[in-house]
Amino acid sequence: MGRKPCCSKEGLRKGTWTAKEDKLLTDYIKEHGEVGWRSLPVKAGLLRCGKSCRLRWVNYLKPGIKRGNFTTEEEDLIVRLYNLLGSRWSLIAGRIPGRTDNEIKNYWNTHLLKKLKSEGVEPKIHKSLAKHTKRQKEKANVSSQINQKGYKENKKRNKKGKIEENCNNIEDKEQVAKKTEEQCRNQDSVRVMSANNHDITCSSSSAGSTSEKETNCNNVHCSSSAQNLEENDNEIYEKLQVIDELLLNDNCLLPTECREFNSESQMLLMEFYEEYFQLVSENSCHFQDYAHSDLGF
DNA sequence: AAGTACATCAACCGCACGCAT
DNA sequence: GATGCGTGCGGTTGATGTACT
Numbered sequence: 001m002g003r004k005p006c007c008s009k010e011g012l013r014k015g016t017w018t019a020k021e022d023k024l025l026t027d028y029i030k031e032h033g034e035v036g037w038r039s040l041p042v043k044a045g046l047l048r049c050g051k052s053c054r055l056r057w058v059n060y061l062k063p064g065i066k067r068g069n070f071t072t073e074e075e076d077l078i079v080r081l082y083n084l085l086g087s088r089w090s091l092i093a094g095r096i097p098g099r100t101d102n103e104i105k106n107y108w109n110t111h112l113l114k115k116l117k118s119e120g121v122e123p124k125i126h127k128s129l130a131k132h133t134k135r136q137k138e139k140a141n142v143s144s145q146i147n148q149k150g151y152k153e154n155k156k157r158n159k160k161g162k163i164e165e166n167c168n169n170i171e172d173k174e175q176v177a178k179k180t181e182e183q184c185r186n187q188d189s190v191r192v193m194s195a196n197n198h199d200i201t202c203s204s205s206s207a208g209s210t211s212e213k214e215t216n217c218n219n220v221h222c223s224s225s226a227q228n229l230e231e232n233d234n235e236i237y238e239k240l241q242v243i244d245e246l247l248l249n250d251n252c253l254l255p256t257e258c259r260e261f262n263s264e265s266q267m268l269l270m271e272f273y274e275e276y277f278q279l280v281s282e283n284s285c286h287f288q289d290y291a292h293s294d295l296g297f
Numbered sequence: 298a299a300g301t302a303c304a305t306c307a308a309c310c311g312c313a314c315g316c317a318t
Numbered sequence: 319g320a321t322g323c324g325t326g327c328g329g330t331t332g333a334t335g336t337a338c339t
Contacts, residue, residue, distance in 0.1 A: 056308085059307080
């Protein structure tokens with residue numbers, strides 16, 4: 001018994017959207033919100049599949065979507081995120097304000113791959129992650145599962161729009177940032193703007209003093225003490241969670257008025273990512289699952 | 298100007314996941 | 319635990335535009 005199709009294909013339009021269809025969809029969503037994609041076409045008077053409506057909205061009609069040429073900074077970011085995450089376009093798109101997964105995917109396949117190859121750079125090969133998620137999950141080791149559990153729950157809460165509830169548990173957004181700031185005192189800092197447009201000074205480098213940082217890194221890479229390893233794992237993992245908490249909520253990443261992605265906000269973003277990538281890559285041998293499994297990020 | 302090849306990107310398709318029952 | 323539904327994701331297709339012959 002096969003799975004039911006998402007909708008009856010009969011009598012439905014396919015292909016390029018017309019301006020009239022766009023307007024119908026936009027008007028409906030403005031009034032009712034992004035809910036019930038399956039029933040939306042009928043209610044909105046569209047002869048389209050619900051999935052098609054969602055795609056059209058998410059990729060083209062949704063406010064704040066940036067069209068047009070990618071900047072070199074964006075290109076660089078895409079390449080580095082790809083090396084970290086593989087072809088997880090939605091995750092990559094989530095870290096580049098105004099860009100959609102589809103656009104980034106197309107840009108990668110049509111421009112960046114060629115560009116990299118012409119420069120003699122072979123992009124990191126990733127397995128087709130989507131098709132291996134189950135297997136990867138099964139492979140995930142016990143300790144990482146324990147570490148990831150809390151984060152996954154946080155992520156789930158965020159997805160459900162319960163960020164406030166989450167913030168009550170681990171303080172609020174500012175406190176999350178403050179926590180990071182405390183952990184990162186004495187480190188080179190980067191500035192990240194909070195949702196409240198407060199400048200938060202924090203670092204995505206390892207916690208504590210420089211010596212502690214070195215100890216952490218050494219332990220992560222080659223400690224023979226299982227206990228130390230576990231403690232440091234948790235510490236670094238928590239740090240990644242805090243950073244990613246900020247990254248995932250792009251309101252935390254950039255204030256609304258910076259959605260235009262002006263040069264100043266772009267600089268701040270790039271600085272922040274520099275630190276972020278450094279931290280992840282420093283610990284990549286131990287946190288591969290964080291960077292590459294569907295549980296991480 | 299016409300035909301063909303290639304490039305681009307919007308849109309489609311099928312699968313997997315989370316959630317409700 | 320099994321099943322079905324709604325949704326989101328990544329891979330792929332195909333229509334359209336552009337360059338070349």
